[in-house]
Amino acid sequence: MSIVLLAKALNLSVSTVSRALNGYDDVAADTRQRVVAMAKEMNYRPNPGARRLVSGTTRAIGVTLPMLEAGDEFIDWMYSGLLAGVSAALDGSGYYLFATSAGSRGMESEMALYRNFIEGRWADALLFVRTHTNDPRVKLAQEADIPFVTYGRTESTEPYTWIDTDNEGAFAMAVNRQLGFGHRRIALLNGPSEYYFAHLRALGYSRTLQAAGVEVDPLLIKEGQLTVQSGYNLTMQLLNHPNRPTSIVCAVDSMAFGAMAACRESGLVVGRDISIIGYSNSPISPFCDPPLTTIEHRVFENGRHVGDALLRLLNGNTQVASGYLERVTLVPRASDGPRNNVQK
């Protein structure tokens, strides 16, 4: 099934058919109708390769997904929601989102994939997630002059379009809640520092403590993977310390689950003897014991914004670099509480 066959069946020229199908206005209304009807009947689909070859456009948007460092996961829970949102925004636009695994060799293999996307002209636009403080992908895309949106910011000086959640505000919120409970020794279980979000979260944490006149103790700031296991390990380290924290703020709910397990094993009752707060409001959080206080981060909505931004770029507003910072909300549950409860 090709456009030639379609044209033949209609007794029209190929170009007329092409124009009718692509919405040009120099086609008679009834001709267009006939073409569209026949195209449907014959189940015609333009060959995207041929289209791309001549027009340089693919109708595809590429994204590579970061694997967890742990190795055997393609994508973590958060990106599930994000991509669902992007897909929802793209639905009906004619653009498709193609995701590829970045492999386990870190940024290097991710760059290789993006190079393939760009140089192989697989996609009209790109999406970068889990941005690094200094992110080579931004430069790559800018040099290749391909539209892109990042989910998360970077330190790049060149303007570009990004969507992000208010990481700094979120962790200010988390820490303020702990301060309000009377906690002073508040630990931070953060993600790898090469990610910009980790930097921003640490900033929100430190600034809020300082604003409250509480000294920032570097021993209370731990950095690890965004996994349950890592949350467990780091918390064990914290608890073995002589002057241990009475509250733990976690970069992600997974880490908080690990932290809860470590506390439990150490004989501490979470929510009474020690406070734990997560981030992301994962589906399990309401159901763990005790239910996890966390910060709701509307990933699906974020995804919609990402999708909308991509469509805007693709529709020609290429010049307009813009940023959008999504708000977060606190979801109070039972895993944290007043310091006076703490029996030290």
Place this chain on the structure above:
Amino acid sequence: MSIVLLAKALNLSVSTVSRALNGYDDVAADTRQRVVAMAKEMNYRPNPGARRLVSGTTRAIGVTLPMLEAGDEFIDWMYSGLLAGVSAALDGSGYYLFATSAGSRGMESEMALYRNFIEGRWADALLFVRTHTNDPRVKLAQEADIPFVTYGRTESTEPYTWIDTDNEGAFAMAVNRQLGFGHRRIALLNGPSEYYFAHLRALGYSRTLQAAGVEVDPLLIKEGQLTVQSGYNLTMQLLNHPNRPTSIVCAVDSMAFGAMAACRESGLVVGRDISIIGYSNSPISPFCDPPLTTIEHRVFENGRHVGDALLRLLNGNTQVASGYLERVTLVPRASDGPRNNVQK
């Protein structure tokens, strides 16, 4: 950067360059070397669209990911691991795995995506995950004559290549363990029955009970989504029953987490008053309270097998339909135990 420019720089014809690059053996060894060196130097990448146009091949493998019915997740934990395995197997083969979200309109939108993949010739091969008992995708791909592998089986009579885990064996294992603990009223929290794996798990469950001379009580078989919330809801239903189960076998760890929460809320101590066993050994399972007994299902390994099978098909062994059934192993932890402990 096109092959024409490359040829010009080398003072060779386009066709010679093409043959040199594509490994034809009618090219002089030193010519090939020169070509390869220059291609590297000039950073030449063949345009996949053009290549596809003439050769009909794309070097891409397409997969659409099922969203959780819950709506806002792109892909659940299990498929993360699976796709990581597929990517690992494909690494270095020159093939790329492209994943698309199936949207939230169920099989219908999934079919639309696959049609796009096939009719738009986006991919050389397809991967179908979460197979249905009667799966229209299999017929679609067979009619379109495009190679495909399914992860999970279907009831199709035509032979095709599939990879699956031993669902029936896994649930026989789970039930046998519960029987060994002295349980007789063993509930099953299953996934949606349109999925073939749910059918197979129910089969493993029923047959094992029957073999042990235990009557299968339809009231103990519940069907729901593969989510924490659903596990919670269904368990609440079970517990409100007059003759409630003393053991609950879950189709997936997520459901087991919900089940544990429901039991806790109902004043039952999991592992003592009631037994719970999950399936999939998710990263949280060792860290919940009590740690969840579950069945390890090596998704990453499964993914490797899927990738290998795809490569085999792509390398011409198109005729050979084959199946591979992956073994599972039991991971005993503390969430289940002897019936005599049960205070009814």
Place this chain on the structure above:
DNA sequence: TTGAAAGCGCTAACAC
């Protein structure tokens, strides 16, 4: 062993 030329399916000038 290499080159010339046709053509994959489509779009976009340009002519009518």
Place this chain on the structure above:
DNA sequence: GTGTTAGCGCTTTCAA
């Protein structure tokens, strides 16, 4: 308003 034609970048006969 419609048709003719060139050409996107590549592979693959076929001839030299």
